[in-house]
Amino acid sequence: xxxxxxxxxxxxxxxxxxxxxxxxxxxxxxxxxxxxxxxxxxxxxxxxxxxxxxxxxxxxxxxxxxxxxxxxxxxxxxxxxxxxxxxxxxxxxxxxxxxxxxxxxxxxxxxxxxxxxxxxxxxxxxxxxxxxxxxxxxxxxxxxxxxxxxxxxxxxxxxxxxxxxxxxxxxxxxxxxxxxxxxxxxxxxxxxxxxxxxxxxxxxx
Amino acid sequence: xxxxxxxxxxxxxxxxxxxxxxxxxxxxxxxxxxxxxxxxxxxxxxxxxxxxxxxxxxxxxxxxxxxxxxxxxxxxxxxxxxxxxxxxxxxxxxxxxxxxxxxxxxxxxxxxxxxxxxxxxxxxxxxxxxxxxxxxxxxxxxxxxxxxxxxxxxxxxxxxxxxxxxxxxxxxxxxxxxxxxxxxxxxxxxxxxxxxxxxxxxxxxxxxxxxxxxxxxxxxxxxxxxxxxxxxxxxxxxxxxxxxxxxxxxxxxxxxxxxxxxxxxxxxxxxxxxxxxxxxxxxxxxxxxxxxxxxxxxxxxxxxxxxxxxxxxxxxxxxxxxxxxxxxxxxxxxxxxxxxxxxxxxxxxxxxxxxxxxxxxxxxxxxxxxxxxxxxxxxxxxxxxxxxxxxxxxxxxxxxxxxxxxxxxxxxxxxxxxxxxxxxxxxxxxxxxxxxxxxxxxxxxxxxxxxxxxxxxxxxxxxxxxxxxxxxxxxxxxxxxxxxxxxxxxxxxxxxxxxxxxxxxxxxxxxxxxxxxxxxxxxxxxxxxxxxxxxxxxxxxxxxxxxxxxxxxxx
Numbered sequence: 001x002x003x004x005x006x007x008x009x010x011x012x013x014x015x016x017x018x019x020x021x022x023x024x025x026x027x028x029x030x031x032x033x034x035x036x037x038x039x040x041x042x043x044x045x046x047x048x049x050x051x052x053x054x055x056x057x058x059x060x061x062x063x064x065x066x067x068x069x070x071x072x073x074x075x076x077x078x079x080x081x082x083x084x085x086x087x088x089x090x091x092x093x094x095x096x097x098x099x100x101x102x103x104x105x106x107x108x109x110x111x112x113x114x115x116x117x118x119x120x121x122x123x124x125x126x127x128x129x130x131x132x133x134x135x136x137x138x139x140x141x142x143x144x145x146x147x148x149x150x151x152x153x154x155x156x157x158x159x160x161x162x163x164x165x166x167x168x169x170x171x172x173x174x175x176x177x178x179x180x181x182x183x184x185x186x187x188x189x190x191x192x193x194x195x196x197x198x199x200x201x202x203x204x205x
Numbered sequence: 206x207x208x209x210x211x212x213x214x215x216x217x218x219x220x221x222x223x224x225x226x227x228x229x230x231x232x233x234x235x236x237x238x239x240x241x242x243x244x245x246x247x248x249x250x251x252x253x254x255x256x257x258x259x260x261x262x263x264x265x266x267x268x269x270x271x272x273x274x275x276x277x278x279x280x281x282x283x284x285x286x287x288x289x290x291x292x293x294x295x296x297x298x299x300x301x302x303x304x305x306x307x308x309x310x311x312x313x314x315x316x317x318x319x320x321x322x323x324x325x326x327x328x329x330x331x332x333x334x335x336x337x338x339x340x341x342x343x344x345x346x347x348x349x350x351x352x353x354x355x356x357x358x359x360x361x362x363x364x365x366x367x368x369x370x371x372x373x374x375x376x377x378x379x380x381x382x383x384x385x386x387x388x389x390x391x392x393x394x395x396x397x398x399x400x401x402x403x404x405x406x407x408x409x410x411x412x413x414x415x416x417x418x419x420x421x422x423x424x425x426x427x428x429x430x431x432x433x434x435x436x437x438x439x440x441x442x443x444x445x446x447x448x449x450x451x452x453x454x455x456x457x458x459x460x461x462x463x464x465x466x467x468x469x470x471x472x473x474x475x476x477x478x479x480x481x482x483x484x485x486x487x488x489x490x491x492x493x494x495x496x497x498x499x500x501x502x503x504x505x506x507x508x509x510x511x512x513x514x515x516x517x518x519x520x521x522x523x524x525x526x527x528x529x530x531x532x533x534x535x536x537x538x539x540x541x542x543x544x545x546x547x548x549x550x551x552x553x554x555x556x557x558x559x560x561x562x563x564x565x566x567x568x569x570x571x572x573x574x575x576x577x578x579x580x581x582x583x584x585x586x587x588x589x590x591x592x593x594x595x596x597x598x599x600x601x602x603x604x605x606x607x608x609x610x611x612x613x614x615x616x617x618x619x620x621x622x623x624x625x626x627x628x629x630x631x632x633x634x635x636x637x638x639x640x641x642x643x644x645x646x647x648x649x650x651x652x653x654x655x656x657x658x659x660x661x662x663x664x665x666x667x668x669x670x671x672x673x674x675x676x677x678x679x680x681x682x683x684x685x686x687x688x689x690x691x692x693x694x695x696x697x698x699x700x701x702x703x704x705x706x707x708x709x710x711x712x713x714x715x716x717x718x719x720x721x722x723x724x725x726x727x728x729x730x731x732x733x734x735x736x737x738x739x740x741x742x743x744x745x746x747x748x749x750x751x752x753x754x755x756x757x758x759x760x
Contacts, residue, residue: 006615010685017606017625021678024598031572032591035579049515049569056565059602060558064609071611078546078610123342123474125540125618127689133698134687137614140541142474143344152475154542171618173338173691175351179267183695 001070004161004202080157085114094120096178109198112159118151119143125171138171160195162202168192211726216655218728220735224742225309227650231736233292233316240284245714247277252707257697265695271336276327278339283367284323291374293642294433301427304387305745307380311373318370325363335360343477344469347457354462361451368448375441392425400425401434406520432499435523439491446484475543483534491530498567500638504590505571509578519570526563533557536608540617557608564601585662589641592670596634623690624680632673657726665720672712679706
């Protein structure tokens with residue numbers, strides 16, 4: 001089982017967490033009901049204490065093992081210094097404006113792209129969004145320089161497996177000047193990145 | 206009795222019969238719930254904007270909108286939650302240790318400073334539109350091209366006053382615990398420290414495993430006091446961090462206002478973020494979780510009148526939480542690419558996962574303690590306690606899910622974080638636990654004043670529970686659809702979820718109105734004013750035995 005993009009992952013997460021929520025609410029409600037009954041209810045299952053503790057540890061740690069093995073961008077992110085991207089887009093941001101950002105980017109299906117965004121003043125974010133508003137990915141863009149005065153990198157590698165047109169927007173609040181008088185973001189770039197050449201269900205043709 | 210008479214005189218409340226400890230407790234509680242109302246109204250204003258409601262244009266203006274977003278958590282966390290928690294604990298520590306509070310004067314200063322500080326922060330946002338948000342990401346709070354330096358100075362002075370009030374509470378609590386009077390007359394500082402940190406529980410467990418007699422059959426401090434003792438360590442560290450960050454911002458703003466601005470680039474933004482989140486996270490993962498665990502244990506024992514199940518394990522878990530809460534801040538920096546991967550992995554993921562263990566343990570111990578005492582009457586305090594358990598049962602796993610390098614890439618800064626995790630944890634988990642404490646303490650703090658209406662209490666409970674879960678859930682769903690948490694949406698982009706969240710938010714607001722009405726009709730306007738008048742009885746303790754509370758729950 002592997003999630004090929006964030007849409008698949010978030011759909012899975014929506015279902016899994018909804019089931020869990022219904023379950024925990026039901027358990028506490030059942031518990032509350034039985035607390036007040038005069039006839040003592042027999043336990044449905046007896047959960048030994050150490051089994052419960054073991055379960056919590058397994059869920060806490062197992063969750064990360066599961067995501068590491070099913071979400072491809074985790075290992076890619078950890079080892080990104082050793083991966084040669086198919087293309088790199090490096091640009092900066094200052095006073096709520098993207099600087100030297102390509103007007104539009106076209107990516108072939110399956111390509112791994114490096115985005116390196118550097119801030120000259122505030123903390124911003126860099127996020128890609130689908131046309132329905134859902135998020136593809138994002139990272140924080142922190143300001144700062146090294147000892148030579150070169151801006152610190154904020155880099156991320158991303159492999160695109162589905163066709164689409166994506167908007168760019170800052171995902172971090174950087175003050176009210178990031179918006180015009182009407183409240184629209186001045187950092188939103190519509191249809192900035194296009195992925196082409198994928199099959200309808202995703203993956204290379 | 207007529208409605209009007211109730212409104213003026215209450216049921217049978219007599220503020221003159223209250224001693225100094227009861228009065229100072231009630232003062233903070235009253236102010237806390239007034240701030241709660243303000244924070245609920247602010248939340249509704251922001252929700253109306255997000256739901257594209259026909260409200261005045263000024264609310265859609267970014268400066269106005271983000272000013273509200275900046276003070277919303279300041280008023281909610283400090284003005285309301287801190288006040289309520291501090292008031293409850295400043296009452297409970299003397300009550301449980303059978304010793305007087307160290308200083309009533311200091312307790313009065315505590316709520317006064319927090320109230321004044323919160324009001325100043327609100328004024329800074331209202332009059333000067335100072336809006337760097339509670340995260341204060343460097344160098345935004347010192348960015349005078351966007352904000353007025355005077356507004357920033359007023360805001361930081363407000364936050365500093367809140368922290369000074371917090372230090373006052375901390376001093377009062379520890380001074381009370383370490384007072385060598387009453388049952389602690391012959392205890393040494395070492396014995397109290399060992400008990401306060403839960404070390405005696407750990408040693409008892411070790412002795413049991415190695416077949417030795419218990420290290421301590423009667424620990425020096427009751428378990429809820431241990432939780433207060435332990436949580437207050439995090440409250441102290443958190444106050445130090447927030448205060449020092451405030452001083453840094455203040456220095457920059459003063460230099461800017463004097464015409465000689467300092468270079469903001471001399472502070473490393475990522476290092477600052479690490480420092481600030483380390484402190485801020487102590488509020489959430491240290492202070493809240495530990496205080497809540499302690500409150501659950503206290504409520505479970507008071508409601509059942511029985512000893513806590515696995516008390517030594519609970520004591521040891523509080524010690525474990527000491528280590529966990531100091532090492533988990535990196536889960537806030539999983540989307541920061543400059544953050545070392547090992548810190549993300551160890552602090553952000555693995556140590557954070559232990560919170561599932563510590564909070565799961567607290568939930569288990571509380572449930573089993575209640576279960577062993579059944580049948581119980583479904584009183585308001587029991588209902589709210591169960592509501593609080595549901596809240597954390599939902600919010601803690603949500604936190605563990607997002608504290609993951611894979612999930613965080615698509616959840617960070619979305620409405621999922623602030624809705625499914627933060628608002629459920631605070632509104633459902635924390636507040637329902639606090640309401641349970643309010644109902645348990647009500648007869649003790651008000652000298653058995655009759656509550657005006659149990660129907661209003663029930664309506665409050667259901668509206669708060671359903672409204673809280675509903676709002677968090679719909680915000681969370683919007684987050685999964687890509688809605689950001691610190692962003693202004695003026696075109697109704699996520700309208701369906703925001704309208705549903707607004708309906709749920711209205712239920713919360715209505716719940717608060719009903720609760721407030723119930724309280725005012727119980728104590729009366731005269732009584733409410735009387736709470737703030739000096740007390741005749743200067744006693745700083747309360748002598749009702751905790752066991753008497755359990756009598757009310759026996760079927």
